[in-house]
Amino acid sequence: MKIIGSMGKKTENLKIDAKKSFLKRIAKNVKVSEGERAVEDILRCIYRNQPISTKKIGQYVKLPLPIVSKVRSILERESLLKRDDKGAVLSKKGIDFVENELGLKLKSDMKCPVCSGRNIVFDEKFEKILKKHKTYAKLRPQVNTMIDQSFATPETATARAAIMADRGDLEGKRVLFVGDDDLASIPTAMTGLCSEVVVLDIDDRLLKLISEVSKKENLNIRTVKWDFKNELPSEFVNKFDTIFTDPPYTLNGAVLFMSRGIEALGDNGILYLAFSHKPVEEYIELQKSINNMNFLIYELIPGFNFYEGTEIIGNTTFLARLVGKNLKKIEVNSEKIYTGELKPTLRYYQCMNCKKIHEVGNKVKRIEDLTCECGGKKFSMIKRAKVKQK
Known part of the structure; x- marks a missing residue:
């Protein structure tokens, strides 16, 4: 009896190992850092949302589109997926695999259909702001990829203003944008809630556009050209209540821009960080830096930010609201902060x-x-x- 029991246990393990081996083989073939979990996430996404496009899968699972496309191709070759005019669909074999091997049961996505998981819904005031901002967003120049520019959609820029307003971080507050290639300062100032809005950025073209819109709309946004590889001028040190930054998508870049934000905040304050979705190992390093600065990750909303013309990376980044007390800067190598410099x-x-x-x-x-x-x-x-x- 003991032998039979032992054999039964081994057979079960073989089944589990075969499942893991299959997922791991696909992950290895496409070289995805997140491993077999990423393949499982893609299958779960399709199961709950089929038919679904490759772009939508990438946004859902927070993976680059080339990775998603390769996984999808392999799954099609394995006969787990079939093509539909509207996107990826699980075959009968695929449904059998995800239900019996992966144990999936939920056949629908439970994200809020109104806010798409952003946790913010525009009222009439913000709908009007969005309508205006769409006009100004069209005036942005071509992106400068050398400094990791990728422009957020007008809806994203307006949603940033809306969530800061909702969380009480605009009313009567001095707000600093540590970089603003997304023009989020414009809808923020349009709320009429802030006591002051200041933008520091290295790009003359964007600063000129923000200044022109500010003058036309009587927003009183102050713009200053600044390279964040240098410490902030003394007039901006310890003067602000709320910081917003969408830094270069490297650990060095994020830490440097947050450190400049700390200079502006002083000992305490709120910092909003928009940053790209990364493999777990890189997330952990970012989290360590955030902790060492004495910031608490009070909220983190995946897929909050959408960007124009960046389908290659899935179009989205997360938004984190950081609450700081007894803040401390971290010194980093400021000579290499952009993706092109490091990779x-x-x-x-x-x-x-x-x-x-x-x-x-x-x-x-x-x-x-x-x-x-x-x-x-x-x-x-x-x-x-x-x-x-x-």
């Missing part, structure tokens, strides 16, 4: 006019410097490739 890459853009593909990052350093032979100046990024460092 050099080649980017491939497709001309939206003639569809020709161009390489950016070698002879042409920035997308801003690219003009297609057909005269086209609008491009869509289709893929990236890492540069091997010597």
